[in-house]
Amino acid sequence: MTDRLLQHLHDLGDDDLPAYVYDLHDLHDHAAAIRAALPERVQLFYAAKANSDPKLLDVLRDHVDGFEVASGGELRHVQATCPGTPIAFGGPGKTPAELQEAVHVGVERLHVESEQELHLLAGLLGEHSVDILLRVNLPISLGPVALAMGGEPSPFGLDPANLDRCLALIASDSRIRLRGIHVHLASGLDAAAQLDLAGQVLTWASDWAEEKGVELAEVNLGGGMGVDYARPDQRFDWPAFGSGLRRLLERYPDVTLRIEPGRSVTVYCGWYVTQVLDIKHSHGHAFAVLRGGTHHLRTPATKQHNQPFEIIPTDTWDRPWQRPQVQNQLVTLVGQLCTPKDVLARAVHVRRLRAGDRIAFALAGAYAWNISHHEFLMHPAPNFHHLDPIPVPAGSHP
Ligand SMILES: Cc1ncc(COP(=O)(O)O)c(C=O)c1O
Secondary structure: OOHHHHHHHHHOOHHHOOEEEEEHHHHHHHHHHHHHHOOOOEEEEEEHHHOOOHHHHHHHOOOOOEEEEOOHHHHHHHHHHOOOOOEEEOOOOOOHHHHHHHHHHOOOEEEEOOHHHHHHHHHHOOOOOEEEEEEEOOOOOOOOOOEEOOOOOOOOOEOHHHHHHHHHHHHOOOOEEEEEEEOOOEEOEOHHHHHHHHHHHHHHHHHHHHHHOOOOOEEEOOOOEOOOOOOOOOOOOHHHHHHHHHHHHOOOOOOEEEEOOOHHHHHHHEEEEEEEEEEEEEOOEEEEEEOOOOOOOOHHHHHOOOOOEEEEOOOOOOOOOOOOEEEEEEEEEEOOOOOOOOEEEEEEEEEEEEOOOEEEEOOOOOOOHHHOOOOHHHOOOOEEEEEOOOOOOOOOOO
16 A cells, blocks of 8 residues: 555544545556557557546546447446547347447447347448457357356357357448447456467467468457455566567457456555444454445455455544454454345454554455445445545647
């Protein structure tokens, strides 16, 4: 945590807590480093589903080639927040109304997930045309991954066995322009695994395109660049990934590669900051009950991990009774919800933790607030703070 961020967390009043604090300067530097590590022939799209906070999108728009959205809601939100930025529209189960909207506003790319989606598209195009990728669930072995979305039976993308029928449909409709292939097979891959995946996908796609006589202009590898919640200081090795891609792409001079990471882009800039309300012991185990909980930060419950955190000691204690505390002990950090699943970190060692101390959970900038069940128990929502937005020179955005 930077001194500037720590100072900001100290300055928050108790009434400000819980709070999400986004360090926009950190996001700016991180996104710039990702962009700098990638070869020119790799286009960077940000998957807005990871965190679509408008101020984050506003920082990212200067570093990415576009945004990937996965619903009509995200499409409208990104358009309103960053007008003019290219949008790729993906995701399973698009409704006819969403497809209509995507065509009407002229999304830059549409990722087609099924044969029926192609039929629907053809039926509503009218005078419009559309550039598409076919999302394919390739039979690629991924090994152990955090979240598999392909390479095995899955509702995402097209089974390769359906591709011929899709090609026939596309060939019969000149308004649908096939640009290439999309895959998003897994989350949580490190740079070596992502490179291996990229090599397998490019080999498959170019062989397939040659066999079918299809022009392969673009391959989208999806996202899934790994984030290690147990080692928050260790980031995905973008320089290694970038130079590996550079070497790989020499074999495919006519293909533009696109990636659409989400988690690995915004996760580090977000902190969920709260306060210890109480500390108690139960059957020999210590629990710290925090203001807030998994209805604000669901990530540790969904991923079944301990959310990394830092303790910010607060020395003031003006109650007439002894301050509840634990020292050199294992403690489980829980929230205010009436469910045993409301655990943010289980049996973690602390040197000292007292009622009134603050806790800042790290790696809370992606799939955190926006995937949480906010309404459960009707506790107040957290506050949102954005630290040090980068000033954008007037007129630099369309
Ligand atoms: C199609 C697609 N692209 C990109 C992403 C972003 O993945 P991540 O946030 O793991 O980088 C997802 C996440 O589910 C996805 O489904």
